[in-house]
Amino acid sequence: MMPSRWPVWLLLFAAVAIEIVPLPEGLAPFRPPWATLVLLYWALMWPGRVGIFTAFGIGLVLDVAEGSLLGQNAFVLAGLAYLVLRFHLRMRIFPLWQLTLSVFVLLFLAGFVNLWIDGIAGRASFGPGRWGPVLSATLLWPVVMGAMDRVRERLERRDRSFA
C-alpha cells in the first residue's frame, strides 16, 4: 500500500503559490523556483507516482502564473522529471553535497533550455533574473530536501500504520 498522492499535490500547488509571492526589489531576480525544487524532490523519492505528467501539469500552471509561453515551463519541467526518473537510483545514494551539485546541473540545463526557447520566440532577455534563480535554488536545495524528508517520513509512517 503506497501512501496517497494528494499531500504531494498540495505541496506542489503551495510551492507554485509561494513562487508568485512578491519579494523586495533587490531579491526579486533571485526568487527561487520552489515548484521546481519540490517537484524534483518528489520525482526523486517517489518516482512511480510523481513523474513526467505531474511535471507537465505543474508546468502548465506555472506558465499561466508567470505569463510565459503556454507549455514552456511544462516542457522544461517534464524534461527535468524525465532526467530525474532516469537517474533516480543513482542520485538517491549521493551524499547531500553531490546531490546539490546534480540539482545545480539540472537547473542549469533547465535554464539553458528556457533561454533557448525564449530566444526562438524572440523574447530572450538577459539580466540577473536569468541565472539568479538557479543560484538561489541550489542554495535552497538542502533546506527543501530536509523539509520534504520530514513530510515524506510522516506520510510513509502513517501509511505503514494503516497497512
Add this chain to the structure above:
Amino acid sequence: MVLDHRGSYLEEARRQLAAAFYPVQQAINAPFRASRWLSDSLASRDALLAENADLRRKSLVNDATLQRYAALQAENARLRALLDSTARVPDKVVIGEVLSVEMDRLHHRIIVNKGQRSGTRDGQALIDAQGVVGQVTRTAPDSAEALLITDPDHALPVEVVRNGLRTIAVGTGNRNRLSLPYLTRNQDVEPGDLLVTSGLGGAFPAGYPVGTVTKVDDSRGDAFRDITARPAARLDRLHEVLLVLPGTSRVAADAELAPPPGLAAAPVRGAAPPPASPASEPAPAPAAPAATPARAPVVLTPLPRRPPADAGAASEGTTAPAPPVESAPALPSPATPAAPSAPGAPGGDGATAEGAPAGGEDSAPQPGTSPAEPAPATDDPGPQDASTGQEPAG
C-alpha cells in the same frame, strides 16, 4: 509552445487556466491587501483628520484647476476643429487594483483585477495618478496581464512637451529608468523636459505624462545621444491603476471623417457659449467647394495662419510641404464664404484672431498632431495594430 507563439490558438485555453488560477492569485494578494487595510484602519484619528483636511484642500485646488481646464478644453477643441485635427475626447477609464503577485523574473509585468468582464481589451493603456504605467498584453475573464513601460521589450512613442519633438522611449529593465535612444546630437532635449505620450501608434492615448528627462549624455562619441528619463508613474509601488478604454480615442479619429459640424459639436458641447461661433464656421466651408467635400476640412486650415505652428514643427520638415500645396489652390474659394461670416459676427472674428496666437503658443502639442494630418489614413490603422507600441526594442 509553437502554437502559442505563432498563433492565438491557445488563447482560449490560457484564458480558462488563468481564470482557474485567479483565486490563487487573489489568495496570495490577500495578506498584502490585509496589511494595507490594517494600516489604514489603525491610523489614528488625528492622522485621518489631517489627511482629510489635506485632501479637502487638494480637492479645492483641483476643482479650481478643473474650472479652467473645462474652458481650456473647449478652446482646444475649437482650435483643433479649426486645424481639422483629431479632437481629443476625454478618455473613459476603469479603476483596477494591481495584485501583489510577481510573475516572470525577466519581464516587468503586473496583474490587474479587471478582465474581459469589465471591458478590458488587449492593448489597452494603463495609467496611474502620475503618468503612463503600461499596456495590457493578455486578458482573462477577471484579470489582465500588463507590460510596464520599463520592460526591456517595451517601447512607446513620446513627445517632449517643451518643443513637440517626437521620439520613442524604451524600457531599460530598471523600474526607475527609461531610455530615449533615437535622438541625435542636434536635437534639443534637456534634463527636466517633460515627456508625454504622442498618441502615434495608437496604443496609448495622447497627452499623458510618461516621464522626465534626467540625464543627457553626449560623451558616447556617437551620432545618437544617451538620454535617460525617469517614469512619471510610481512603477515600484503600484496599487491602483486606471485602465483607459481605447475605444474612445478611436471614436474621435472616426469622427474626423464625419462632417465637421459633428466633430465641432461633440467636444464643444460641455463648453461655454463662445465655441458656438466656430462650430458654425466649419459649416460654410464644405458648402463653398461643393465639388470636393473630402478636401473641405483641409481648406479651413490655412485660415488661422498655419505657418507659425509649422515653424514650431520645423524639425519635422518632411510633412510641412504637404498642407500648403493643398491649401494654395483651395485658398481663394473659402476666402469668399469665410469673409462674410467673419464681419457678420465680430465675436467670431475675435475668436479667430485670438486663435492664431493661441495656436502658436499652444503649438507644443500641435506639431505632434499636424504631421499626422496630411495622412489621416495612416493614423487610422494605427489603433488597429496595437502591437506597434510594444515592438521589440532591439
